[in-house]
Amino acid sequence: MELKRVVVTGLGALTPIGNTKEEYWEGLISGKSGAAPITYYDTEKFKTKFACELKNFNATDFIDRKLASRMDKFTQYAMVAADEAIADAKLDLDSINKLRVGVIWGAGIGGLETFQEEVLNFAKGDGTPRFNPFFIPKMIADIAPGNISIKYGFMGPNYTTVSACASSANAMFDALNSIRLGHCDVVVTGGSEAAVTIAGMGGFNAMHALSTRNESPETASRPFDGTRDGFVLGEGAGALVLEEYEYAKARGAKIYAEFVGGGLSSDAYHMTAPHPEGKGVVVVMKNCLENAGLKPEDVDHINTHGTSTPLGDVAELKAISEVFGNHAKKININSTKSMTGHLLGAAGAIEAISVIMAMEHGIVPPTINHTTADENIDPELNLTLNKAQKRNIKVGMSNTFGFGGHNACVLFKKLD
Template sequence: MKLRRVVITGLGALTPIGNNLSEYWNGLKNGVSGAAPITYFDASKFKTQFACEIKNFDVTDFIDKKEARRQDKFTQYAIVASDEAITDSNLNIDSIDKDRIGVIWGAGIGGLETFQEEVMAFAKGDGTPRFNPFFIPKMIADIAPGLISIKHGFRGPNFTTVSACASSANAMIDALNYIRLGYADIIVTGGSEAAVTEAGIGGFNAMHALSTRNDDPKTASRPFDANRDGFVLGEGAGALILEEYEHAKARGAKIYAELAGGGLSADAYHMTAPHPEGLGAKNVMFNCLKDAGIDINDVDAINMHGTSTPLGDVAESKAIKEVFGKHAYDININSTKSMTGHLLGAAGAVEAIASILAIEHGVVPPTINHETYDEKIDPKMNFTLNKAQKRDVKVAISNTFGFGGHNACVLFKKLD
C-alpha cells in the first residue's frame, strides 16, 4: 500500500513570546525571553516565583464570555490557536466534506486549574458536595479537540493523546498516519497546556524540576549551559493543519512544508529521568529518519527537547552524536525552550512550528542565555547560541520527550 503524502497548510500559535504566529516568529528570531514573575497568584512562598505566562491576552476577544467560563484555559488556548491555523490555511469549511476532517490534540495535564479550584473549594467547605456542573467537562484532557470539532462541525477522527511532554508530538504523528492511511484528508492537530497554577508550580518544585533563579527569571531557561538548574514552566498552544498533498494542491493551498515522518520510542528506564546514555532519544531519531526515508546527512536543523535540566540536555546531546556521527557538527541545533519555557503537552506543537518556520524563512532561532560551556556537552556542536543563524533549511527534526520515558520525533522537509 502506497502511503499518501502529508503537508502543512496552516499554523497557529499562542505562546509566552507572542500571541499569534507572526508575533511568535518575531520573538523566536529575535531571541526574546518569555520568563517573568508569576502574575496569576501570589508565588512569594514558592521556591520558584516565575514562569513563562501568556501576556496581554483577553480570551473574550476570541470566545464569548459565557462560553469561555465553561472552558479551562488549556481549552481556550486550543480554540484560539486552532482558529488561527484554520484561517491561515484558507479552508472554505462549508464546501469541504467535514466527515473527512478530524481533530487530534495533545495535552499532558489538561484542566489543572479547574481541578485545583474545585477541589480546594470543596476542602474549604463543610463537606457538602457543591461542585460546578462543568467541573468534569472543563477538566478532562479530551475536551479540547471535542470543542474544536463542535465549533466547526468536523466529524472525522477526534481524540487527545496524553504522553506527558510528548503529547502534542504524539498527536501530530497520529494525525500524520491517519491521513497517510486514508482515514481523513485534513486533521487539525497540535497541543495546549495551562499549568501555571499553585498546583503546577508546587508539584514541579517538589520534584526539584524547576529553575529557582528568582533573581533573574529572563535568563533562567538556559539549555546546555553549565549553570542550568531546571526548566521554566510555560503555557500556551500550537496548532497545525495537516492535509493530504493532492487535496491541498487541488484547492490551491499554501504549503509550508511536508511532514515526512515521525518516530516513537520509550526509554524504559525511569519515571522522570532520561536514560543517561540517551538510548530512547537515539532510537526515536533513528525511527523517525527511517519512517521519513531521510539520510542522516540530509538533516540541516534539530530543535532539541533541550529543557535546561542537568541530565536531559547531556543525554540528548549524546544521542545526537551517536545518531549523526560527524554530521552532528554540521547541523544547526537549538532549543526554543530557552525563550518559551517548557509548555509541557504543548511543547511538541509549538516547537514543530518553530522548525517549520525555520524552513519557511531560512533562519534557525537561537538558544539564548548561554554563558558557560558544560564539559559534558561537546562544544564543537553548533547549538545556535544566543543569536539566530541564517541557513537554507531543507530538512528539520523536532524532538519531544516526556516523563514516563515517552519519546517522539517529527521530521519536516521543504516541499520538493
C-alpha cells in the same frame, strides 16, 4: 499500500513570546525571553516565583464570555490557536467534507486549574459536595479537540494523546498517519497546556525540576549552559492544519512544508529521569528517519527537547552525536525553550511550528542565555547560541520527550 503524502497548510501559535504565529516567530528570531514573575497568584512561599505566562491575553476577546466560562484555560488556548491555523489554511468550510476532517490534539495534564479550584472550594466548605456542573467537562484532557470539532462541525477522528511532554508530537504523528492511510483529508492537530497554577508549580518544585533563579527570571531557561538548574514552566498552544498533498494542491493551498515522518520510543528506564546515555532518544530519532525514508546526513536543523535540566540536555546531545556521527557538527541545533519555557504537552506543537517557520524564512532561532560551557557537551556541536543564524533548511527535525520515558520525534521537509 502506497502511503499518501502529507503537507502543512496552516499554523497557529499562542505563546509566552507572542500571541500569533507571526508574533511568535518575531520573538524567536529576536531572542526574546518569555519568563517573568508570576502574576496569577501569590508566590511568596514558593521556591520558584516566575514562569513563562501568556502576555496581554484575554480569552473573551476571541470566545463568547459564557462559552469561555465553561472552558479551562488549556481549552481556551487550544481554541484560539486552532482558529488561527484554520484561518491561515483558508479552508472553505462550506464545501469541505467534514466527515473527513479530524482533530487530534495533545495535552499532558489538561484542566489542572479547574481541578485545583473545585477541590479547594470543596475543602473550604462543610463537606457538602457542591461542585460546578462543568467541573468534569472542563477538566478532562480530551475536551479541547472536542470543542474544536463542535465549533467547526469536523466529524472525523477526534481525541487527545497524553504522553506527558511528548503529547502534541504524539498527536501530530497520529494525525500524519490518519492522512497517510487515507482515513482523513485534513486534520487539525497540535497541543495546549495551562499548568502555571499553584498545583503545577508546587508539584514541579517538589520534584526539584524547576529553575529557582528568581533574581533573574529572563535568564533562567538556559539549555546546554553549564549553570542551568532546571526548566521554566510555560503555557499556551500550537496548532497545525495537515492535508493530503493532492487535496491541498487541488484547492491551491499555500504549503509550508511536507510532513515526511515521525517516530516513537520509550526509555524504559525511570519515571522522570532520562537514560543517561540517551538510549531511547537514539531509538526515536532512528525510527523517525526510517519512517521518513531519510538518512542522517539529510537533516539540516534539530529543535531539541532541550529543557535546561542538568541530565536531559547532556543525554539528548549524546544521542544526537551517536545517531548523526560527524554530520552532527554540521547541523544547526537549538532549543527554543530558552525563550518560551517548557509548555509541557504543547511543546511539541510550538517547536514543530518553529522548525517549519525556520525552514520557510531560512533562519534558525537561537538558544539564548548561554554564558558558560558545560564540559559534558561536545564543543564542536553548533547549538546556535545567543543569536539567530541564517541557514537554508531542507529538512528539519523536532524532538519531544516526557516523564514516563515517552519519546516522540517529527520530521519536516521543504516541498520538492
